Amino acid sequence: MNLDKIDLNLLVYLDILLRERNVTRSASLLGITQPAMSNGLRRLRETFGDPLLVRTSEGMAPTERAQSLQPLLRQVLASVEQVIEPAANFDAASSDRVFRIMTSDYGESTLMPRLLNRLREEAPNIVLDILTPSDMSFQEVEQGLVDIVINRFDTMPQSFHQKTLWRDSFSCLFSVDNPIADDFRLETYLLARHVWVSKTGMGAGMGITPKDTKRLGWVDEALEQLNAKRHISVFTRHYQSAALLAEEKGLIATIPTKAASQSQSNNSRLVMKTPPFEVPEFELKMAWSPLLQHNVAHQWIRRVITEVAQNHTE
Numbered sequence: 001m002n003l004d005k006i007d008l009n010l011l012v013y014l015d016i017l018l019r020e021r022n023v024t025r026s027a028s029l030l031g032i033t034q035p036a037m038s039n040g041l042r043r044l045r046e047t048f049g050d051p052l053l054v055r056t057s058e059g060m061a062p063t064e065r066a067q068s069l070q071p072l073l074r075q076v077l078a079s080v081e082q083v084i085e086p087a088a089n090f091d092a093a094s095s096d097r098v099f100r101i102m103t104s105d106y107g108e109s110t111l112m113p114r115l116l117n118r119l120r121e122e123a124p125n126i127v128l129d130i131l132t133p134s135d136m137s138f139q140e141v142e143q144g145l146v147d148i149v150i151n152r153f154d155t156m157p158q159s160f161h162q163k164t165l166w167r168d169s170f171s172c173l174f175s176v177d178n179p180i181a182d183d184f185r186l187e188t189y190l191l192a193r194h195v196w197v198s199k200t201g202m203g204a205g206m207g208i209t210p211k212d213t214k215r216l217g218w219v220d221e222a223l224e225q226l227n228a229k230r231h232i233s234v235f236t237r238h239y240q241s242a243a244l245l246a247e248e249k250g251l252i253a254t255i256p257t258k259a260a261s262q263s264q265s266n267n268s269r270l271v272m273k274t275p276p277f278e279v280p281e282f283e284l285k286m287a288w289s290p291l292l293q294h295n296v297a298h299q300w301i302r303r304v305i306t307e308v309a310q311n312h313t314e
Helices: 008-020 024-032 034-048 065-083 107-110 112-122 138-142 186-191 216-223 239-245 257-265 296-313
Strands: 054-057 059-062 098-103 127-131 149-150 161-168 172-173 193-197 231-236 251-256 270-272 282-288
Touching: 008 024, 008 034, 008 059, 024 034, 034 296, 059 065, 098 107, 107 149, 107 239, 107 251, 107 257, 112 127, 112 296, 149 231, 161 257, 161 296, 172 257, 186 216, 193 239, 231 239, 239 251, 251 257, 257 270, 282 296
Parallel strands: 098 127, 098 149, 193 231, 193 251
Antiparallel strands: 054 059, 149 282, 161 282, 172 251, 172 270
């Protein structure tokens, strides 16, 4: 192939098209007209000898060739950016960049408010687009479609860069009217009704039942080591919902301490106690695609998040 005949701008077009799967929306993001975008797609099809995107009942869908090209394309474009701007400076004070951060409501409620306060001081025009873990897959994060994922992870692709932001323990929340308040011990804990909450990793969550011991997580695994089992009445994937449910008489929510402390400090009707058995601490991690490792703006936001997290643990 004669590279002199290749317009590298077309690769940018293709990257946006494969991400958006919509000609009109892709044109808008690139700041060009729809006819120009359609012409670019035509030229791309001629270059690769493949339709790349085809119309289906659910909209535009990538062909098998396009799917195989997408991760390679992101690597090529990231490399080009690094070559062209190896020493570029990032002016956070004037930047209006949008950073897409995927996190659970635990990270959103405990870390994001502090991050926003910091950004208001140093980078008031920067925008955060906060996504949930079910919004995208590990593969899409690896392609650089999301800047950073912040969560507890059971597994993570080896290609990802990662950093531990903090370690957290678990605490119990329940109403001041809960009878267990006057007799909080393992035996009464096991007799009570409980709110289960957890959502680690990425992708859409699946239904769960009290019998799925191996999928119930840290709290129930710790109880299993004691040959004990709690009575779960409610399953939720949101820590804030668990704290609200804990206000109901007779329910106990055992959730990360930072989230529990935040809820209890805002609600005098809630009591917070250390679990009457040992639950291992967990790590809140920040992870990102290798494609973004050397991006100067990305390096800046990672440093700020790390500093905010460290201040939250002091």
